[in-house]
Amino acid sequence: MLVTLHQDTCVASGQCVLAAQDVFDQRDEDGVAVLLDDNPPAELHDDVRRAAAICPALAITVAES
Template identity: 75%
Template sequence: MKVFIDQDKCVASGQCVLAAADVFDQRDEDGVVILLNPDPPAELADDVRQAAAVCPALAIRVEEE
């Protein structure tokens, strides 16, 4: 699994962090998403998929390998 984010689309809702805190964080100054791990381990795959699904701005893209 590869994870990609588009910070320009991000609306800083924080849903990704709630779903997968080991993979996503937010910048302190504006809340925009930060990708902590573009290659998350398999045990986090469901959380990452959930984060992408709940992102209101569709700023997260997941590619399955």
């Protein structure tokens, strides 16, 4: 799995962090999401898929390998 976060699209809702806190975080200054791991381990794949699905800005892209 390869995860891409489009920070310019992010609306800082924090839903990705709630769904996959080991993969996403938020910047303190503006709340925009930060990608911590663009190739997360298999046990986090479902969480990442959920984060991408619930992102209100559709700022997360997941490429399955």
